[in-house]
Amino acid sequence: MxxxxxxxxxxxxxxxxxxxxxxxxxxxxxxxxxxxxxxxxxxxxxxxxxxxxxxxxxxxxxxxxxxxxxxxxxxxxxxxxxxxxxxxxxxxxxxxxxxxxxxxxxxxxxxxxxxxxxxxxxxxxxxxPDNFVTAFYTIFDQLGLPFPQPFPATAAPPHAEAPILIYGAGSTAGQYAIQVLRLAGYVNVIATASFRHHEYLRSLGAKDTVDYRAPDMADQIIRVAGGKVQLVMDCIAAEGTMKKVAQVVCPNAKVALLLPIKEGESLVPESGKMWMAVPPNRNPFGEDVKVIGVRTFLYQDNEYMKNNLMPEILPYLLKENLIKxxxxxxxxxxxxxxxxxxxxxxxxxxxxxxxxxxxxxx
Ligand SMILES: NC(=O)c1ccc[n+]([C@@H]2O[C@H](COP(=O)([O-])OP(=O)(O)OC[C@H]3O[C@@H](n4cnc5c(N)ncnc54)[C@H](OP(=O)(O)O)[C@@H]3O)[C@@H](O)[C@H]2O)c1
CATH class of the missing domain: 3.90.180.10 (Medium-chain alcohol dehydrogenases, catalytic domain)
Known part of the structure; x- marks a missing residue:
């Protein structure tokens, strides 16, 4: 009762x-x-x-x-x-x-x-909340992009024009990653998603959009990026998405994967097989690529993010209508x-x- x-x-x-x-x-x-x-x-x-x-x-x-x-x-x-x-x-x-x-x-x-x-x-x-925090933590803590203060940025960050790939940007994690990068002043964000999301993702801040089902997806990404990409957030982190990301990254790239790693192509694998690190026999990335497994549940280890992200930054962005x-x-x-x-x-x-x-x- x-x-x-x-x-x-x-x-x-x-x-x-x-x-x-x-x-x-x-x-x-x-x-x-x-x-x-x-x-x-x-x-x-x-x-x-x-x-x-x-x-x-x-x-x-x-x-x-x-x-x-x-x-x-x-x-x-x-x-x-x-x-x-x-x-x-x-x-x-x-x-x-x-x-x-x-x-x-x-x-x-x-x-x-x-x-x-x-x-x-x-x-x-x-x-x-969950995917706003994920985006922030992945970009400024795990990938290590400089955190602009104040946030949103009032000046362009170093390398503002460097291409940044958000793979699987139809996901809600990807939608916030695009918005956070826009607010930080990055102007060359490339998003892969189903075609029906492209206009919306460009309205959030993506400069270019590519359909991940296109047979020439890798060529399209390399073309719009002007070469292979150095920074990637793979919001799906399945075996299939990692293989596709591996085709478009340069040596010394940083790739953030939203754990767990899933067997196959989808977010919820039928086999139920998942890993909390890339299994060595399924790793498509070259040795020079830095692969980062993101665990947002640890974001409060970052004291600045703990004290500011939800209590200060998000209320400000919502009040000023800066995040959708x-x-x-x-x-x-x-x-x-x-x-x-x-x-x-x-x-x-x-x-x-x-x-x-x-x-x-x-
Ligand atoms: N470890 C962490 O810190 C952390 C934090 C947050 C999320 N995650 C994980 O990240 C994943 C995404 O979470 P979410 O909440 O953002 O999911 P979500 O919003 O439910 O994602 C659904 C989207 O995934 C896209 N998608 C599915 N399979 C795809 C593929 N093979 N290639 C490209 N896009 C694909 C679809 O895009 P289209 O509509 O374009 O087809 C769909 O819109 C989940 O596995 C979640 O557990 C991990």
Whole structure:
């Protein structure tokens, strides 16, 4: 039974089992806020965990799903400088069970929360946190591009015209990478995606777009880049995408791969085989290429990003209308469990295209 000390959550409760359960509602500790959740999301990592491709430990069950939250602040612990009870926020939930999004009440550290401006809806805001953070962390920490201060940049960065390839830019991770690079002053971003996304990706800041299904994709990229490319973010990180990226990079290139590495071509491999590093017998890159496996869950090891990315930079970008939320595929019909299961099926099918899968929670 639901009491004021319990709330409903959708969680992994066993191998390939997802159920609606009651979770204890905890008070926020110092530095944390309690959020009444309105919307959350289902993304590939939720499916990887449910299906066992990313192993979960039985002692950790139940594990609520949902890497993003949007909602209203209900309570605040000590030491939370900028948020108020009643304020609207979106948050990246990282991995803590009490923070995950598919529950009516989530406790999140304030450094993972961003204030939402009045003119932005909670459903748009929930599409942003995980992949906005991923884009920022990949570009300025993992690939090591200089971080412009102030952000957005007011002057061109060094090598502003160097070609940067965002492979699989139809993904929501890719959409934010293009926007973050534009705001940092990079003007030669090349995006690969299905043709139907090209106009949208150019509106976000891509200079050139190439269809990854074109037989001459590698030639097209090399042509628009004016040669082989030095910096790449592969947002898909499957065996097939790595092989294609390997055709267009120069020696000494840096390639950031959004882990895990998937067997085959797709985000959710049928075999369920995935790796947290490129297996040596499947590595298509030359020895000179620096391959970086990105784990955004570690982004708070970067103190600057921990203290600024969600609390300061994202609220500013939203208030000034400088960053666009992703298009939405909304699940708001049936019970909370039914809409979550339907969303998991959609993501598992590989049919998500250029949109964030959003679940109405309350
Ligand atoms: N390790 C990390 O830090 C980290 C962080 C964030 C995300 N990730 C991982 O990154 C991946 C993307 O996440 P996401 O949330 O951005 O996914 P998403 O938005 O669900 O991605 C869907 C898009 O993937 C594109 N796609 C699928 N297969 C492709 C292929 N073979 N070549 C090119 N594009 C392909 C499709 O593009 P079209 O519509 O153009 O066909 C589709 O629009 C997931 O595996 C996720 O787990 C990892």
């Amino acid at each position: 639901t009491t004021s000390r319990n709330h409903t959550a959708i969680a992994i409760t066993g191998k390939a089992m997802v159920e609606s359960i009651q979770m204890p509602t905890v008070e926020p500790n110092s530095g944390e806020v309690l959020v009444s959740v309105a919307y959350s999301t289902i993304a590939a990592p939720d499916v990887y965990m449910v299906d066992g491709a990313l192993p979960t430990k039985p002692e950790d069950y139940p594990i609520p799903l949902g890497l993003n939250v949007s909602g209203t602040v209900l309570a605040i612990g000590d030491g939370v400088p900028k948020l108020k009870i009643g304020g609207r926020v979106c948050a990246f939930t990282l991995l803590q069970e009490k923070s995950k999004g598919l529950q009516l009440k989530a406790v999140v550290h304030h450094t993972l929360c961003a204030k939402i401006p009045d003119n932005m809806s909670l459903k748009d805001a929930v599409t942003i 939320p992703s298009p939405i595929r909304m699940f708001n019909q049936g019970t909370f469990l039914e809409r979550t299961l339907a969303a998991l099926d959609l993501v598992r099918s590989g049919k998500v295209s250029g949109e964030k899968v959003v679940i109405q929670v309350a």
